Amino acid sequence: MTEKKVLLSPLDPVHDIGLKMIKNALEEAGHTTFLLPPDVSPGEIVQEALDQEAEVILLSRTLGYGVPELMGRFVDLVEGAGIRHRVRLGIGGMAIKPELAAELGFDQGFGPKTPIEEAVAFVEGRDYVPTREESGKEKGDLVGERTYRYHHQEIEGLLDQIVEKTLQWYRRVQTPGIKRALLREQGQAGQASYLELSGESIKEFFASKVLPSGLRLIEGEEQQALEKMIAGGRVEHPRILQRQPHQPLVFIQYGTGCPFMDIAHIKGTEAWGADGVVHFDPSWGAKTEGLLAGLLSHEENGSVLTAENLALIKEAVEPSTLWQVRAHRGLNTPETVFLAGEAGADLTKINPVYGSLSGGTDPERLLADSLKAMEYAAHYGLPFDMPTNEELSGVPAFRAFAGMLIVTHLGLALGAQPVLQPLFCYSPEMMLGGQMEDNYLDYNAAKVQALRGIIDAPIWAGAPIGFLTHTEERVQSAVSTSFHAAMAASLDIEGISIASADEAYSGGPISLPARIDTLQGVGEAFRFLGSARMEPTSRAREWGEELTENILQVLREVARGDSLLDGIYGGLLGTKKEGAHPGRNGRGTVSPG
Amino acid sequence: MKILGVAGTAKNTGKTTTTMALIDRAVEENSPPAITSIGLDGEELDQVTLLPKPRLALPRDSFLITAEQCLEGGTARLEVLQTLQGKTPLGRLLLTRVKEEGRVLMAGPGNGRDLKEGARALEQYGVPLLLVDGALNRMAPLAGADLFVLATGAARQSHLPTLRRETEIMVKALQLPRLQPRGKTLSSYELLSGGSERGLEMDSLLSPAAVHRVFKNGSARRNELYIRGVLTGEAFLELAGAISPGGCRLIVKSPIHLLLGESLPTLARALDLWRDRGGEIGVESGLDLRAITVNPFFPDYQERGRYYHPRYVDAHQLQSALQSLGVPVVDVVREGGHQLWAQLFSG
Numbered sequence: 057m058t059e060k061k062v063l064l065s066p067l068d069p070v071h072d073i074g075l076k077m078i079k080n081a082l083e084e085a086g087h088t089t090f091l092l093p094p095d096v097s098p099g100e101i102v103q104e105a106l107d108q109e110a111e112v113i114l115l116s117r118t119l120g121y122g123v124p125e126l127m128g129r130f131v132d133l134v135e136g137a138g139i140r141h142r143v144r145l146g147i148g149g150m151a152i153k154p155e156l157a158a159e160l161g162f163d164q165g166f167g168p169k170t171p172i173e174e175a176v177a178f179v180e181g182r183d184y185v186p187t188r189e190e191s192g193k194e195k196g197d198l199v200g201e202r203t204y205r206y207h208h209q210e211i212e213g214l215l216d217q218i219v220e221k222t223l224q225w226y227r228r229v230q231t232p233g234i235k236r237a238l239l240r241e242q243g244q245a246g247q248a249s250y251l252e253l254s255g256e257s258i259k260e261f262f263a264s265k266v267l268p269s270g271l272r273l274i275e276g277e278e279q280q281a282l283e284k285m286i287a288g289g290r291v292e293h294p295r296i297l298q299r300q301p302h303q304p305l306v307f308i309q310y311g312t313g314c315p316f317m318d319i320a321h322i323k324g325t326e327a328w329g330a331d332g333v334v335h336f337d338p339s340w341g342a343k344t345e346g347l348l349a350g351l352l353s354h355e356e357n358g359s360v361l362t363a364e365n366l367a368l369i370k371e372a373v374e375p376s377t378l379w380q381v382r383a384h385r386g387l388n389t390p391e392t393v394f395l396a397g398e399a400g401a402d403l404t405k406i407n408p409v410y411g412s413l414s415g416g417t418d419p420e421r422l423l424a425d426s427l428k429a430m431e432y433a434a435h436y437g438l439p440f441d442m443p444t445n446e447e448l449s450g451v452p453a454f455r456a457f458a459g460m461l462i463v464t465h466l467g468l469a470l471g472a473q474p475v476l477q478p479l480f481c482y483s484p485e486m487m488l489g490g491q492m493e494d495n496y497l498d499y500n501a502a503k504v505q506a507l508r509g510i511i512d513a514p515i516w517a518g519a520p521i522g523f524l525t526h527t528e529e530r531v532q533s534a535v536s537t538s539f540h541a542a543m544a545a546s547l548d549i550e551g552i553s554i555a556s557a558d559e560a561y562s563g564g565p566i567s568l569p570a571r572i573d574t575l576q577g578v579g580e581a582f583r584f585l586g587s588a589r590m591e592p593t594s595r596a597r598e599w600g601e602e603l604t605e606n607i608l609q610v611l612r613e614v615a616r617g618d619s620l621l622d623g624i625y626g627g628l629l630g631t632k633k634e635g636a637h638p639g640r641n642g643r644g645t646v647s648p649g
Numbered sequence: 650m651k652i653l654g655v656a657g658t659a660k661n662t663g664k665t666t667t668t669m670a671l672i673d674r675a676v677e678e679n680s681p682p683a684i685t686s687i688g689l690d691g692e693e694l695d696q697v698t699l700l701p702k703p704r705l706a707l708p709r710d711s712f713l714i715t716a717e718q719c720l721e722g723g724t725a726r727l728e729v730l731q732t733l734q735g736k737t738p739l740g741r742l743l744l745t746r747v748k749e750e751g752r753v754l755m756a757g758p759g760n761g762r763d764l765k766e767g768a769r770a771l772e773q774y775g776v777p778l779l780l781v782d783g784a785l786n787r788m789a790p791l792a793g794a795d796l797f798v799l800a801t802g803a804a805r806q807s808h809l810p811t812l813r814r815e816t817e818i819m820v821k822a823l824q825l826p827r828l829q830p831r832g833k834t835l836s837s838y839e840l841l842s843g844g845s846e847r848g849l850e851m852d853s854l855l856s857p858a859a860v861h862r863v864f865k866n867g868s869a870r871r872n873e874l875y876i877r878g879v880l881t882g883e884a885f886l887e888l889a890g891a892i893s894p895g896g897c898r899l900i901v902k903s904p905i906h907l908l909l910g911e912s913l914p915t916l917a918r919a920l921d922l923w924r925d926r927g928g929e930i931g932v933e934s935g936l937d938l939r940a941i942t943v944n945p946f947f948p949d950y951q952e953r954g955r956y957y958h959p960r961y962v963d964a965h966q967l968q969s970a971l972q973s974l975g976v977p978v979v980d981v982v983r984e985g986g987h988q989l990w991a992q993l994f995s996g
Contacts, residue, residue: 137878
């Protein structure tokens with residue numbers, strides 16, 4: 057490396073610090089630097105460059121009215137003075153992008169958060185190779201070193217009893233959903249035997265190619281445009297939000313119905329640091345027996361589950377992104393996990409308790425289907441999370457957690473890797489009980505402490521964190537999300553799902569800039585905390601112990617009953633009064649197997 | 650091949666609109682031109698004001714010099730003919746040919762040397778004309794252009810009498826006579842009345858302080874003074890007072906080398922003082938200023954909201970204000986490109 061003479065000029069004082077850091081790095085690398093005071097004129101800078109025989113000039117300047125012309129005159133002066141061929145020009149500042157640097161006539165532009173090393177590489181005339189930390193984003197691992205060992209022996213014993221009875225029941229039953237999944241495994245999706253087990257709209261589609269209302273097939277030029285969009289939309293250096301290994305992976309949800317929009321949201325959020333994306337399907341899909349086929353666009357919320365749609369998304373997501381396909385609440389649960397596994401998804405979502413108490417599907421049907429889905433999840437190595445969104449209906453956390461722990465134990469018994477998903481939310485239980493009157497931290501910490509005290513399992517808070525704390529005001533929503541993310545980092549949990557800043561009150565499609573708001577907010581929260589922690593008050597421990605005791609009581613009651621289904625129908629995991637209503641979709645479709 | 654430079658006096662003075670009018674005219678002449686920019690053109694929104702910019706469309710068989718990362722930025726299908734040596738923040742410069750017409754994004758050579766390399770590369774394809782769209786108020790890369798159009802307007806100065814005064818000074822500088830340096834050295838020098846040639850300490854005189862650094866003996870008689878680099882108006886005014894201009898030919902490399910100072914009125918005062926004190930001034934390489942184009946648009950900066958609002962001065966008044974400077978004044982939006990084309994290529 058040849059030593060260079062570098063002139064650095066902060067054209068406004070606020071950018072002094074960036075240049076000073078670069079100056080230090082350049083001197084450490086053996087270069088000679090000349091740092092000018094702020095507010096010198098272009099002519100003075102060029103004069104200094106001539107006097108010092110500078111080989112590189114680095115300027116920093118905030119853009120403002122008349123500044124581009126000032127910069128243009130500076131570059132012209134360098135050329136007019138006859139030294140442009142031997143002096144390389146770089147400009148940095150808040151609004152600087154490569155396009156603007158080209159417009160101004162500089163050789164390179166350095167935007168905010170440019171690594172110092174990039175400026176050094178520019179001075180030395182070599183290509184900048186981002187360090188592994190800057191570019192080498194690797195796919196996250198939600199399960200990690202979690203052992204699934206129980207710390208609470210009585211709860212483990214109760215769960216053993218419940219699971220044993222449930223699996224015995226499962227071995228004796230069949231459902232249309234399970235049968236369709238098996239047919240799909242054999243390559244018979246869409247064929248007569250499959251259609252016999254499917255709803256009318258599915259039959260009609262395969263018979264006459266008439267799509268249900270609101271759906272449209274993407275083909276020809278439109279499909280080519282999608283493929284072009286994917287090919288041209290790679291995210292080369294996705295941002296890494298986490299500053300410390302213990303900080304959680306960050307998930308966003310997509311499901312606009314439109315593949316173009318979905319891909320735009322996925323690529324945009326990947327670039328801004330999302331570690332994982334969750335596929336949201338339409339709510340009608342959960343109520344329909346059977347799945348459609350083809351590359352489909354849906355004009356309403358929810359992206360349709362077909363092998364082709366999933367293959368497209370798989371093509372679009374970066375290798376470093378975790379991709380989850382939900383299967384937790386409908387009549388196509390086993391098929392969905394099979395499709396997800398075949399498509400190369402990383403995660404799925406299964407919770408027959410929540411799906412049947414707040415998702416509209418009959419408990420008996422969804423339980424049988426979910427167990428088959430867990431077998432697929434185990435086969436394809438897809439960890440599955442269990443949302444406890446019944447809390448939003450008013451079910452107390454301890455009941456929702458009891459259900460989640462039963463599902464966890466079922467999953468473990470079938471060889472899968474369950475991921476606990478408590479809600480970080482301002483739930484109706486909290487509103488009525490006042491546990492969040494003082495702060496949002498204590499009760500959420502109590503939830504995590506309770507779960508951690510029972511089992512060493514991964515935790516992914518959701519979904520999204522801060523549910524019911526968001527308002528129509530975007531800054532407030534992003535800030536609330538980032539505080540909840542800071543709390544998640546403090547509690548050493550593995551993952552969080554975040555909303556966009558306009559999700560709760562968008563009044564329409566959520567926007568990518570609002571997604572970036574929250575990703576930025578979460579990144580700032582992680583940056584702010586580093587290895588420090590938020591500290592809950594002593595009430596968190598008290599409430600955690602209370603939660604554990606209540607979970608234990610529920611599990612004792614469920615274990616005492618004849619079956620898990622009796623417990624669900626009977627309200628042990630959520631009563632009608634609390635807002636848990638056993639669903640009706642698929643009722644009466646479970647038959648002896 | 651002729652190089653036609655469209656230089657602006659500021660952002661948003663209509664350089665790209667002028668360039669587009671000339672492209673249209675060239676197509677009518679069945680002579681698809683080659684195009685490039687010394688900045689960035691063809692993007693949807695201005696990089697600074699975020700106001701919409703004129704898009705740039707190129708016909709089939711025209712040539713384009715642009716940076717690697719701009720290839721996918723438009724709708725035109727481009728064939729890469731050659732990778733050039735020059736680099737920009739958007740990648741290496743490429744010489745391309747338009748295979749299917751459409752919009753293009755153009756980030757061309759940011760300096761005169763890379764522009765010349767691009768022009769040389771084009772010659773093998775028999776292209777008769779290279780149109781160079783300027784950037785901001787930048788002119789230096791266009792010093793070697795064969796034909797020169799100055800784009801100005803309300804974005805430079807919305808007070809029309811001031812705009813006229815500034816333009817008049819620029820035109821005077823751009824039309825300075827050509828003088829052949831007599832000296833033997835390539836650097837800046839002075840020929841003393843005794844016949845001796847002495848190199849100057851600096852090629853450029855950027856400030857009054859530089860004048861005093863270089864010319865310690867103000868009373869010496871000089872026959873010729875050659876400034877190879879920049880002579881700013883501020884340094885020139887100091888020079889005109891500090892030394893004896895009487896009988897001295899002051900030769901500056903090009904008019905552009907005189908126009909890079911902070912203040913045009915200072916340059917005007919310096920020119921007057923130099924001549925009043927008996928000096929002669931000229932340029933080694935002239936620019937063939939063929940026309941001035943005008944744009945009534947200006948981005949009005951709203952300090953409170955920190956955004957730009959599009960505004961306009963009266964187009965007729967603008968054009969009238971700049972008449973009688975001895976250079977044709979054209980509003981290509983109202984008049985089209987025919988008149989401008991005629992001014993450029995008649996005779």
